[in-house]
Amino acid sequence: MSCIRSLVLLQTSTRSLIRRFVLFVAFISASLPACVGEAVSPQRCVVWGPGLDRDPVVPVRYFYIQAVNSKGENLTVSPGKDTFKVKISPLDKKEHVRIHVPPPLDRGDGSFLMRYRLYGSSQAGLSVQVLHGDAARFPLSDPMIPHFSGPVYHEYCDCPEPDASRWRSVMQCPPQEPQIQADFESFPVVDLQLLRQEVLRRFSNRGGLVHYAIIGNRVFRRTLGKYTDFKMFSDEMLLSLTRKVRVPDVEFFINVGDWPLETRTEGAVPILSWCGSTDTRDIVLPTYEVTHSTLETLRGVTNDLLSVQGNTGPPWANKTDRAFFRGRDSREERLQLANLSKEHPELLDAGITGWFFFRDREKLVGKAPLVGFFDFFKDSQYYEHFYVHLKAGAHYVPVRRNLSDLLEKIRWAKDHDAEAREVARAGQRAAREQLQPPRLYCYYLQVLQAYSQRQAGRPTRHPDMEPVPQPDDQAAACTCGRERPPKEPEDREEL
Numbered sequence: 001m002s003c004i005r006s007l008v009l010l011q012t013s014t015r016s017l018i019r020r021f022v023l024f025v026a027f028i029s030a031s032l033p034a035c036v037g038e039a040v041s042p043q044r045c046v047v048w049g050p051g052l053d054r055d056p057v058v059p060v061r062y063f064y065i066q067a068v069n070s071k072g073e074n075l076t077v078s079p080g081k082d083t084f085k086v087k088i089s090p091l092d093k094k095e096h097v098r099i100h101v102p103p104p105l106d107r108g109d110g111s112f113l114m115r116y117r118l119y120g121s122s123q124a125g126l127s128v129q130v131l132h133g134d135a136a137r138f139p140l141s142d143p144m145i146p147h148f149s150g151p152v153y154h155e156y157c158d159c160p161e162p163d164a165s166r167w168r169s170v171m172q173c174p175p176q177e178p179q180i181q182a183d184f185e186s187f188p189v190v191d192l193q194l195l196r197q198e199v200l201r202r203f204s205n206r207g208g209l210v211h212y213a214i215i216g217n218r219v220f221r222r223t224l225g226k227y228t229d230f231k232m233f234s235d236e237m238l239l240s241l242t243r244k245v246r247v248p249d250v251e252f253f254i255n256v257g258d259w260p261l262e263t264r265t266e267g268a269v270p271i272l273s274w275c276g277s278t279d280t281r282d283i284v285l286p287t288y289e290v291t292h293s294t295l296e297t298l299r300g301v302t303n304d305l306l307s308v309q310g311n312t313g314p315p316w317a318n319k320t321d322r323a324f325f326r327g328r329d330s331r332e333e334r335l336q337l338a339n340l341s342k343e344h345p346e347l348l349d350a351g352i353t354g355w356f357f358f359r360d361r362e363k364l365v366g367k368a369p370l371v372g373f374f375d376f377f378k379d380s381q382y383y384e385h386f387y388v389h390l391k392a393g394a395h396y397v398p399v400r401r402n403l404s405d406l407l408e409k410i411r412w413a414k415d416h417d418a419e420a421r422e423v424a425r426a427g428q429r430a431a432r433e434q435l436q437p438p439r440l441y442c443y444y445l446q447v448l449q450a451y452s453q454r455q456a457g458r459p460t461r462h463p464d465m466e467p468v469p470q471p472d473d474q475a476a477a478c479t480c481g482r483e484r485p486p487k488e489p490e491d492r493e494e495l
């Protein structure tokens, strides 16, 4: 028995407002040897995700495949990493679109993550075939498939959706982001005139600020200070966003340094930063690592937020039941952690990977080699944009900052395996949900919208701001069928 699920990414022009994407599923039976592990029932496999829809444009499109057995139950362990094969091709065989289609990533829990990257736009639409067992040809001439029309745009296509609220619904943005609401509470009004003066006066010597204006959906900027190389990350995100959706006219400052800046409560200015803290008023954006890894997924970046879903290590039952920590010596508690680890190696494996702040202690504690893994240790007043969605006890096991209850918590986790497993699962689910690529784009747009609604004064391209151009190479070529934003007259600049 083999399962062939074929999905066609297409638009039916007549009913496009109701259902712009038609899912076509074909089953073809053939006698094939049974697959690895528990038998997968071909007809019952479930396929879902934004990559099966034409409209949500993200650098790497993706969807999920859930393996299901003959009783209709979801498999909870992997049926083997080669269980499914996926073929993606333009519906119109005359259309040449380069599509990078790596094999599905086994998430180890009975589900698979399928990613693909388009290096061109498809006017006609795409055919997506999910094959279980041996590949078989999908009948493209099938009369059941109605009328196809694309277009399916790729990442570099400069083709913004003019209606931001429509874009938000396509991307399934949450209506509100609690962190954005909280961050803007201090800023009912953003007086641009005052902002320009105050930021220059108070922060221009900090060296890590970039002054942006987005006017007519074009990005302009100037840098303030020497340490602004990381503007490449804010540039690439803003360019990627403006290729997808029309952004309101805004003028703002991004702090590309490591730490938030605004410590005032009275007379605070809204600065966008990649890191927030309970002691500052900066408006937090997804970190540049999260942003960059999303943009560069499948282009050589290791540990991007999609591929880590497949690298979850051994199944729960086989995991080492010890707490694990690696990190730099940035806080004294971390040294204590390494110390505790020596006393209780059966409970804790903690090591310091780099010594910068407490070098005199290195001899005593020693140095551990670096390991690649996803750090989720919540130990300070600093936070990222999605931490607000994580609840102590539900998504992670909270530990006191002075570590006085650490061993107790680890022993608890060892003695309550089922509960600990549920916390790990919930934490993983929350991270997968919050860090999925469409969410990051939503977050950026929502910050810029909230900001623009509060702006007083006209966002302006200043004379020393340079345009940040969209890529102008072969990869950017596309035929955009959407309404173009009106061109801004060039002479409407002011100081």
Ligand SMILES: *[C@@H]1O[C@H](CO)[C@@H](O)[C@H](O)[C@H]1NC(C)=O
Residues within 6 Å of the ligand: 046, 066, 072, 073, 074
């Ligand atoms: C099986 O998995 C799919 C996809 O995650 C989910 O929508 C469905 O509710 C699950 N079914 C059961 C019976 O748990």
Ligand SMILES: *[C@@H]1O[C@H](CO)[C@@H](O)[C@H](O)[C@H]1NC(C)=O
Residues within 6 Å of the ligand: 314, 315, 317, 318
């Ligand atoms: C998990 O442990 C079991 C029993 O020790 C072993 O048979 C199995 O191969 C292990 N699985 C993995 C993925 O390490």
Ligand SMILES: *[C@@H]1O[C@H](CO)[C@@H](O)[C@H](O)[C@H]1NC(C)=O
Residues within 6 Å of the ligand: 335, 336, 339, 340, 361, 364
């Ligand atoms: C490590 O723990 C021992 C025993 O509790 C203590 O005497 C020592 O000062 C600790 N060292 C550090 C570096 O914290």
Ligand SMILES: *[C@@H]1O[C@H](CO)[C@@H](O)[C@H](O)[C@H]1NC(C)=O
Residues within 6 Å of the ligand: 400, 401, 402, 403, 404
């Ligand atoms: C650790 O912090 C808690 C409060 O969070 C306090 O009650 C406790 O006394 C502290 N322990 C040590 C050893 O400082």
